Amino acid sequence: MNTINNSRRNFIKNTGALALGATLPISLVELAFADSSENFTFAYISDAHIQHIKDNRFVRNWDRGLIRAVAEANLLTPKPDFVMFGGDLAQLGSKPELDHGAEILSALHGEVRYVMGEHDYYLDLGEYWQKLFGPQYYSFDHKGVHFVVLNSIKTFDDWTFKRWPTAEQRMLEMAGLDNPNGSPFMVGDEQRLWLKNDLDKIKKDTPVVVFSHSPLQKIYKGWNFWTEDAEQVQALLKPFDKVSVIYGHVHQIQYNQIGNISFNSVMATSWPWPYPQSYAQAEQYLPKLTVPMNRADPFFERDATGWQFINIANGNADLNFTLYDNSSRIVRYNKKLKRPEDAVYQDEKARIIPQTHY
Ligand SMILES: [Fe+2]
Numbered sequence: 299m300n301t302i303n304n305s306r307r308n309f310i311k312n313t314g315a316l317a318l319g320a321t322l323p324i325s326l327v328e329l330a331f332a333d334s335s336e337n338f339t340f341a342y343i344s345d346a347h348i349q350h351i352k353d354n355r356f357v358r359n360w361d362r363g364l365i366r367a368v369a370e371a372n373l374l375t376p377k378p379d380f381v382m383f384g385g386d387l388a389q390l391g392s393k394p395e396l397d398h399g400a401e402i403l404s405a406l407h408g409e410v411r412y413v414m415g416e417h418d419y420y421l422d423l424g425e426y427w428q429k430l431f432g433p434q435y436y437s438f439d440h441k442g443v444h445f446v447v448l449n450s451i452k453t454f455d456d457w458t459f460k461r462w463p464t465a466e467q468r469m470l471e472m473a474g475l476d477n478p479n480g481s482p483f484m485v486g487d488e489q490r491l492w493l494k495n496d497l498d499k500i501k502k503d504t505p506v507v508v509f510s511h512s513p514l515q516k517i518y519k520g521w522n523f524w525t526e527d528a529e530q531v532q533a534l535l536k537p538f539d540k541v542s543v544i545y546g547h548v549h550q551i552q553y554n555q556i557g558n559i560s561f562n563s564v565m566a567t568s569w570p571w572p573y574p575q576s577y578a579q580a581e582q583y584l585p586k587l588t589v590p591m592n593r594a595d596p597f598f599e600r601d602a603t604g605w606q607f608i609n610i611a612n613g614n615a616d617l618n619f620t621l622y623d624n625s626s627r628i629v630r631y632n633k634k635l636k637r638p639e640d641a642v643y644q645d646e647k648a649r650i651i652p653q654t655h656y
């Protein structure tokens with residue numbers, strides 16, 4: 299790992315691409331240090347869900363979301379040191395989907411790193427994905443920050459290996475958002491042991507950034523916005539001064555703070571899932587997802603997709619969300635309340651997403 303001195307770990311913040319306007323379906327994250335010449339940025343693209351129809355035909359809208367993100371990532375100034383892809387490159391994990399997604403991503407300038415999503419995994423358990431992109435979990439050090447990538451979408455062996463007559467059915471059962479036949483995601487014993495060994499070697503004042511696909515916190519089990527062993531993973535991260543977990547999967551704005559860990563979701567380039575108020579603490583508000591692409595505004599297929607800046611200063615996350623054809627939102631760490639707060643969401647009158655759509 300890189301050696302790190304204290305002046306190089308002041309904060310992680312996001313900045314940069316505001317000049318590019320309000321259409322980026324990507325995130326740009328800046329890690330800023332006391333000596334600004336050591337600052338660096340990385341970009342984040344997630345949840346493309348490239349979907350094969352037949353022969354060389356793919357669902358065009360999902361293609362366009364990813365193509366647009368790639369094109370805009372290549373225009374970023376400053377140039378990001380690397381690009382993360384946050385998982386769910388494919389819709390049903392097939393070779394044509396992964397190949398097509400990889401082809402689109404190959405236009406990215408510079409280094410790209412990958413997170414495994416459940417839509418990439420449950421057909422062949424990551425075999426082909428691994429051939430294309432490398433190991434399913436790993437860590438790396440970059441300019442004094444320790445980065446960890448986890449495959450957080452594994453589940454019980456019984457469900458994975460014994461439940462389904464075909465790999466295709468297994469994939470379909472895990473692909474449904476609200477399918478009761480699904481199974482909770484988890485990092486699992488083997489990876490947690492690896493993580494423990496990996497983190498043991500890292501000084502506790504080193505900033506740690508963890509990339510996962512599912513949230514490493516428990517949000518809503520019914521939709522698998524959930525990682526079964528989240529607390530155990532959090533416990534391994536607890537000794538560090540500053541930890542950021544950045545995840546995809548939820549296709550919406552989410553933020554949280556648990557102890558020393560800031561959690562931030564990134565937006566999808568494909569479609570949005572409904573907002574948290576539709577399910578948080580209120581079972582009766584759960585939408586019945588009889589329409590596969592349920593969304594906040596059913597007349598606007600890209601509602602709630604977009605991009606955001608993440609500013610994680612001193613371990614506290616500020617998120618600046620820019621949504622396609624929608625009001626911008628800012629989630630800021632409230633120092634008094636000691637938690638992140640969405641200023642717009644707090645105001646009932648200014649609420650952007652009408653409940654009546656559900
Ligand atoms: Fe996804």
Ligand SMILES: [Fe+2]
Nearest residue numbers: 386415416547
């Ligand atoms: Fe996912």
